[in-house]
Amino acid sequence: MATTPINELSDRARDVFRLVVESYLDHGQPVGSRTISKLPGINLSPASIRNVMQDLEELGLLSHPHTSAGRMPTEGGLRLFVDGMMQAAEPSAEERAVIEGRLERGGPIEEALSNATAALSGLSACAGIVLVPKREPVLRQFGFVQLSPRQALAVMVGSDGSVENRVVDLPPGISQALLSEAANYISARLSGLTLGEAQVRLQAEIRAGEAALDKAAQELVARGLAVWSEDGSRPVLIVRGQANLIDQSAAADIERVRQLLDELEGKEEIARLLDSASAGKGMKIFIGSENKLFALSGSSVIAAPYRGGDGKVLGVVGVIGPTRLNYARVVPMVDFTAQALSRLMG
Template sequence: MTPSIPELTDRARDVFRNVVQSYLDTGTPVGSRTVSRISGLNLSPASIRNVMQDLEEAGLLAAPHTSAGRVPTESGLRLFVDGMMHAVAPSAQERAALAAGARERGSVEEAIAATTAALSGLSSCAGLVLVPKREPRLRQLGFVPLGRDKALAVLVGEDGSVENRVLDLPGGVAPGALESAANYLSATLGGLTLSQARQRLGRQIADERAELDTATRALVARGLAVWSEDGGRRPVLIVRGQANLIDPQAAADLDKVRGLLDELEGKEEIARLLDSARDGDAARIFIGSENKLFALSGSSVIAQPVRALDGHVVGVVGVIGPTRLNYARVVPMVDFTAATLAPLLA
C-alpha cells in the first residue's frame, strides 16, 4: 500500500519532493548526487541513496534498468500532485497570450481553437476543449441546386460561421422554389436560432400566415431540420498541438508515440473522458494508467470544467501530455483558460 504524506519522515518527504521536481524539470532519472547538489538538505549522497531506496520499496520511486537514478512511479506522482505540489500562477505574458486567443475574430469556434492552440503552445502539451454543439443564429440560408432531387443548403450564422449540407428535395419543387425558400428564411426567420425558427415556421403555417406553397414550405422545413438534427449529436472536440507530444524522451519509444496519436484520433473516447470532469469544482488530473484510454502511452490528462456565471457547466478544457509534465504550472494555466473561455461559451 502506498504511504500517505504524514507517514513519510521529514527527510523522506524532502528527498522525494526533490526527486520528483528534478524529474519533472528534466524528464531524466535522478541520482543521489543530483539531489545532494540541488536540495540543500545537508545530506551525503550515501544517506540520500538510502532514503531513495526506502522510497522505492514504498512504491513511490522506481529505478529504470538503464540508469542508477530514480523516477517517480504513477503512485508517487499522485502523492506529489495531491499533497506536495505548489501551484504557480500563469505569468502576465501567459495570461495575455490566452486572452488574445479568446479575442480571435471570426466564429466562436475559431476563437476557441485559437485559445486551445495558445494553451498547447504554453503548456507544451496537446490542448483539448470540449464544447456543446452550438445552435447558430440564422443570418442567411440559401440553396444551390445539385440536380433534380438534391440541393446544397448553405447556412450563414450571425457569428460569421458558414456551414453546408446536402439535402434531398421534396417532390414537386418548382424551379423558383429554392430562391423563394431562401428569401423567406432570410427575411422572416433571420436572427433566430434553428429551434426558434422551426417554432415560428410552425406557428405561421398553423395560422396560415406563411405565404408559401406546399412544396416550398416543405423545403423550408427540411432546410431547417438538416441543421437541427446536428444538435443531438455528441459535443464538439477541438484538439491542437499534437506535435508537442513527440518530445525527445517520447521519441525513444515510437510505439508509445504512435499509440498516443492513434488514441487522439478516437475523439469519442477522449470526449467521454473530458466529460467525466464536468462535475468537479476544480481540475481533475488523470495520471497514466489511472485512465484506461491512455494507460499504454503513459500520458496524463488535466481537465477543468468551464462554468458560466450562474455556475452551470458549458464545456471542458484540458491538456494531454507525458506523465512528467509540469503539473504545478499547467494546472493553474488550464484553470485560467477555463475562466477565459467561459464568456465565449455561456
C-alpha cells in the first residue's frame, strides 16, 4: 500500500505519529492518547491527540486493534518512520567492543562470522544471521563408484580433507574401467585446481588434443566436474539466537513466533532473500509483508553486505526479529558489524 509522504503531514501529526511509533517500539503495546499527552514536548489534550490519531489511522499509518483503546503503527507507518523520521543511535563503546572482541578471537573465517552473528543476536535481542559464500573446494582426489548402468556416485576429496558426494547420470554403455580412467585423469591432471579452473583446463586440453581421453571418457570427466557447478557456490546461512525470539511479549503472539521459527528452518529461502540484499550498496530493511517470506509471521529483516579487500561483496550480515524491534538502535549495530567484518576480510 502506498504510504503518505512525510512532508504531507502537519507538524502536529508528525509529532504525534513519532511518539506513537517510538512508544510502541519501546513497549510493544498499542498506545493511547492519554499516554501520549503525558510525554514531554507535547502540549495537546488527550482529545486533540485522539483526533490526530484518527486522521493518521485514515491515512493508513496507524491501526486500531479491536482489543485495545490504543493505536499502533501499520507496516506502512513503520516504513515511513524508518525512512523519514528515525534518528539512529550509534552503537555504544560497549556494544562495539563486544562485536569486535568476538571477531578478534582468531580461528577460521567461518568461526569469526558465527561469533559476530552471535554477538549481534545477543545485543539486538533478535536472531542473528550471516550469509557466508561457500568457497569453491580445491581438488585433491576424485573417484567414481557405479551405482547402476545409468548412474554413478562422484566422490571428490578437497585439499582441506573434505569429502563430498554427488550422483551423476551416465551415458549408455559406460563400464567401471572407463569410470576409473576418467577419475584417474581428474586426480592426476586437475589436482590442485578449483572446480572452475579444472573445467577450463579440461576444455583447453581437449581443444589442443592433449586430453589423452576418448570421447566417452571426456564426457565423463566433464559430467563429474559439472555436477558441482549447480550448487558449488551456494551460500551457507548461519543463524544464531533463535531463542531471543521467544520472550515475554511473545507469549500473547506465540503463533507468530512459531511461524517465524518455521521460516528460519527454511534456510534456503532466507539465503535467497539475503542474497538479494547483497546486490545493493548498503543497508536493506524488509518490514513484514514487504517480503513474502515473512508475510505470515510479520517479521522484519535488517541486513547489510560485508566486503573483501577488493570491495567486492562477500556476504550479508543482519538480524531477524518482530516488526516492533528498535530500528534506531539495531540498524546502526548491523551496519557496524558489516563494517567490522569488511575490515576483517580486507
